[in-house]
Amino acid sequence: xxxxxxxxxxxxxxxxxxxxxxxxxxxxxxxxxxxxxxxxxxxxxxxxxxxxxxxxxxxxxxxxxxxxxxxxxxxxxxxxxxxxxxxxxxxxxxxxxxxxxxxxxxxxxxxxxxxxxxxxxxxxxxxxxxxxxxxxxxxxxxxxxxxxxxxxxxxxxxxxxxxxxxxxxxxxxxxxxxxxxxxxxxxxxxxxxxxxxxxxxxxxxxxxxxxxxxxxxxxxxxxxxxxxxxxxxxxxxxxxxxxxxxxxxxxxxxxxxxxxxxxxxxxxxxxxxxxxxxxxxxxxxxxxxxxxxxxxxxxxxxxxxxxxxxxxxxxxxxxxxxxxxxxxxxxxxxxxxxxxxxxxxxxxxxxxxxxxxxxxxxxxxxxxxxxxxxxxxxxxxx
Amino acid sequence: xxxxxxxxxxxxxxxxxxxxxxxxxxxxxxxxxxxxxxxxxxxxxxxxxxxxxxxxxxxxxxxxxxxxxxxxxxxxxxxxxxxxxxxxxxxxxxxxxxxxxxxxxxxxxxxxxxxxxxxxxxxxxxxxxxxxxxxxxxxxxxxxxxxxxxxxxxxxxxxxxxxxxxxxxxxxxxxxxxxxxxxxxxxxxxxxxxxxxxxxxxxxxxxxxxxxxxxxxxxxxxxxxxxxxxxxxxxxxxxxxxxxxxxxxxxxxxxxxxxxxxxxxxxxxxxxxxxxxxxxxxxxxxxxxxxxxxxxxxxxxxxxxxxxxxxxxxxxxxxxxxxxxxxxxxxxxxxxxxxxxxxxxxxxxxxxxxxxxxxxxxxxxxxxxxxxxxxxxxxxxx
Numbered sequence: 001x002x003x004x005x006x007x008x009x010x011x012x013x014x015x016x017x018x019x020x021x022x023x024x025x026x027x028x029x030x031x032x033x034x035x036x037x038x039x040x041x042x043x044x045x046x047x048x049x050x051x052x053x054x055x056x057x058x059x060x061x062x063x064x065x066x067x068x069x070x071x072x073x074x075x076x077x078x079x080x081x082x083x084x085x086x087x088x089x090x091x092x093x094x095x096x097x098x099x100x101x102x103x104x105x106x107x108x109x110x111x112x113x114x115x116x117x118x119x120x121x122x123x124x125x126x127x128x129x130x131x132x133x134x135x136x137x138x139x140x141x142x143x144x145x146x147x148x149x150x151x152x153x154x155x156x157x158x159x160x161x162x163x164x165x166x167x168x169x170x171x172x173x174x175x176x177x178x179x180x181x182x183x184x185x186x187x188x189x190x191x192x193x194x195x196x197x198x199x200x201x202x203x204x205x206x207x208x209x210x211x212x213x214x215x216x217x218x219x220x221x222x223x224x225x226x227x228x229x230x231x232x233x234x235x236x237x238x239x240x241x242x243x244x245x246x247x248x249x250x251x252x253x254x255x256x257x258x259x260x261x262x263x264x265x266x267x268x269x270x271x272x273x274x275x276x277x278x279x280x281x282x283x284x285x286x287x288x289x290x291x292x293x294x295x296x297x298x299x300x301x302x303x304x305x306x307x308x309x310x311x312x313x314x315x316x317x318x319x320x321x322x323x324x325x326x327x328x329x330x331x332x333x334x335x336x337x338x339x340x341x342x343x344x345x346x347x348x349x350x351x352x353x354x355x356x357x358x359x360x361x362x363x364x365x366x367x368x369x370x371x372x373x374x375x376x377x378x379x380x381x382x
Numbered sequence: 383x384x385x386x387x388x389x390x391x392x393x394x395x396x397x398x399x400x401x402x403x404x405x406x407x408x409x410x411x412x413x414x415x416x417x418x419x420x421x422x423x424x425x426x427x428x429x430x431x432x433x434x435x436x437x438x439x440x441x442x443x444x445x446x447x448x449x450x451x452x453x454x455x456x457x458x459x460x461x462x463x464x465x466x467x468x469x470x471x472x473x474x475x476x477x478x479x480x481x482x483x484x485x486x487x488x489x490x491x492x493x494x495x496x497x498x499x500x501x502x503x504x505x506x507x508x509x510x511x512x513x514x515x516x517x518x519x520x521x522x523x524x525x526x527x528x529x530x531x532x533x534x535x536x537x538x539x540x541x542x543x544x545x546x547x548x549x550x551x552x553x554x555x556x557x558x559x560x561x562x563x564x565x566x567x568x569x570x571x572x573x574x575x576x577x578x579x580x581x582x583x584x585x586x587x588x589x590x591x592x593x594x595x596x597x598x599x600x601x602x603x604x605x606x607x608x609x610x611x612x613x614x615x616x617x618x619x620x621x622x623x624x625x626x627x628x629x630x631x632x633x634x635x636x637x638x639x640x641x642x643x644x645x646x647x648x649x650x651x652x653x654x655x656x657x658x659x660x661x662x663x664x665x666x667x668x669x670x671x672x673x674x675x676x677x678x679x680x681x682x683x684x685x686x687x688x689x690x691x692x693x694x695x696x697x698x699x700x701x702x703x704x705x706x707x708x709x710x711x712x713x714x715x716x717x718x719x720x721x722x723x724x725x726x727x728x729x730x731x732x733x734x735x736x737x738x739x740x741x742x743x744x745x746x747x748x749x750x751x752x753x754x755x756x757x758x759x760x761x762x763x764x
Contacts, residue, residue: 195623196651197651197652200647201655203645207645208607241576241711244576244579250575250578250682263585267575267578269575269576269579273579
């Protein structure tokens with residue numbers, strides 16, 4: 001184990017993120033990936049909050065969705081707002097006065113962990129599309145091994161939303177003896193075809209951008225058009241129609257903000273999408289996006305035992321909390337019920353809570369009023 | 383009035399479509415468009431079925447959605463299947479033994495009616511993006527004037543789904559004395575911001591295709607990548623998640639159909655989208671798509687009187703039928719209720735029927751079992 005920012009330096013690593021370098025896997029020389037790829041070295045970026053108890057029994061592992069870094073909350077080293085700022089901190093629902101909270105940047109993501117823009121030691125250049133397939137199981141395993149290197153071999157809880165919920169499910173069923181509690185938010189045992197279609201189109205949009213150059217774009221010449229369009233589609237699938245109805249309805253942008261461009265922006269909702277997509281493009285790497293997006297399509301709990309229920313039966317957490325949102329069109333509520341029922345069917349305690357947040361799939365990131373009390377209450381009982 | 387295929391010849395005009403050329407508007411020299419544009423000549427392509435009664439009182443006008451031609455049903459001149467084949471014909475719900483049915487190709491569409499690829503008489507070249515703004519009201523007005531030229535000044539009914547439903551609403555409120563009955567299917571008084579966002583992204587995807595060339599692409603070098611991607615997004619919004627769940631679930635394509643391309647097609651749902659998008663690209667013009675798509679965003683019944691209800695109060699049809707589909711995410715059921723309630727509030731008879739079709743917004747095009755009896759029953763009572 002080494003901690004060395006310089007070894008995998010990137011402009012994208014948040015200032016408080018630390019790096020763990022895993023050399024090999026379970027004492028072997030290679031880190032074997034779930035779908036057959038092999039890497040000699042895997043780096044995992046993470047941030048942490050709170051204090052590790054003497055017997056290391058107060059750890060909560062947090063997995064992010066597809067796009068965030070390990071910077072889930074602010075800290076003295078990085079006072080900027082984290083992506084789950086309302087959830088993690090002293091006295092907050094995931095209470096850092098009580099827990100030692102670790103958030104990892106997912107394997108394959110561009111915020112410090114090994115990813116397609118990492119250097120391939122065999123060529124001395126970035127992997128690009130030569131990077132092996134990324135799976136949700138690899139995200140779970142790399143986080144697991146990184147925690148082991150940090151001296152943590154047991155979790156009070158693993159928690160995540162969206163892709164992070166899938167990673168949490170994978171972690172809980174791959175390391176059943178090491179997880180006491182599980183929270184899966186707006187995730188699924190496996191994606192529906194509509195959800196696959198949305199992500200497939202996002203990937204195709206990026207790949208069709210002439211600037212993509214089959215993944216060999218320069219770091220300063222990314223396929224920004226494709227990434228912007230893909231992000232807009234993402235935002236449409238992450239949020240909910242009714243939210244925009246209430247927020248924008250048919251409001252027009254003011255004449256001074258209009259361009260002369262034919263079919264340019266006319267409505268406030270178009271302007272909102274444009275603003276947010278431009279913001280995203282400056283932060284996220286296109287190849288990372290493709291690999292993680294596909295990993296979500298391919299993830300299937302049924303691979304762990306032959307059926308979704310057989311896979312879920314591997315989870316041995318003392319209690320699980322499954323949270324779903326009525327307005328989520330990507331991971332709709334019936335998929336949340338499937339998770340809770342599958343865990344219950346195996347004789348384990350699992351509660352399903354359905355929230356009527358108006359913010360769709362992204363609700364867990366923005367709807368403190370609904371999510372804060374539910375998560376707080378869960379940990380009050382653990 | 384002239385009927386002359388050669389005057390506006392195009393490879394896209396279906397074999398049975400006839401053309402009406404409108405020279406000027408209400409006796410003036412110019413055809414004035416709703417948002418300020420002016421054309422000297424407007425061509426409307428149409429097809430018809432059945433026989434016009436002696437006193438011309440058995441006419442049903444059918445408006446198509448964004449993408450179809452006037453070929454709504456087969457005929458001796460063109461025995462190929464029409465886009466509403468199950469609905470229109472002898473003994474069918476729109477019964478051509480009883481009615482003289484006319485379907486127009488919408489103004490702005492590329493199947494024979496005047497559109498952005500028509501020749502601008504001032505330059506001798508196709509208009510491209512110099513074509514004036516297209517509005518739903520222009521579609522209604524051009525159809526109205528074409529019918530007048532054909533000696534028809536009164537409709538038994540106007541009928542349409544999706545954009546065709548909007549055109550039908552516009553027709554009924556612009557020519558209230560001339561419409562006895564109205565059927566609007568999966569349309570809206572005005573689009574929701576989510577729906578605008580979907581269409582805006584489709585337009586931007588097309589405009590970002592380097593082959594689009596700001597609308598000046600050659601007829602044989604269309605922006606096919608952009609059109610394909612936009613069509614895939616369209617299909618996602620036209621159909622419903624549950625339909626694909628039942629139809630494809632997570633079925634993979636067979637290994638012999640796989641390409642070596644990284645992130646190529648893996649799931650059957652991706653293959654389905656690809657097949658249908660490729661089919662569409664060969665038939666539809668990119669500029670027409672942009673103009674009609676924007677027309678749907680901008681349509682607002684509230685422009686006709688100051689509010690949606692004031693606009694709907696202009697409709698004087700003896701009876702109206704509003705049909706909505708539970709799985710429609712583009713024009714959801716609350717928008718259908720708004721239409722029926724608005725017409726009722728003005729003291730007119732309007733019935734709202736909500737169908738639990740599984741095919742989403744496109745249900746009216748494919749779900750004969752649900753739609754056939756409802757439309758048949760409506761006309762049985764007229």
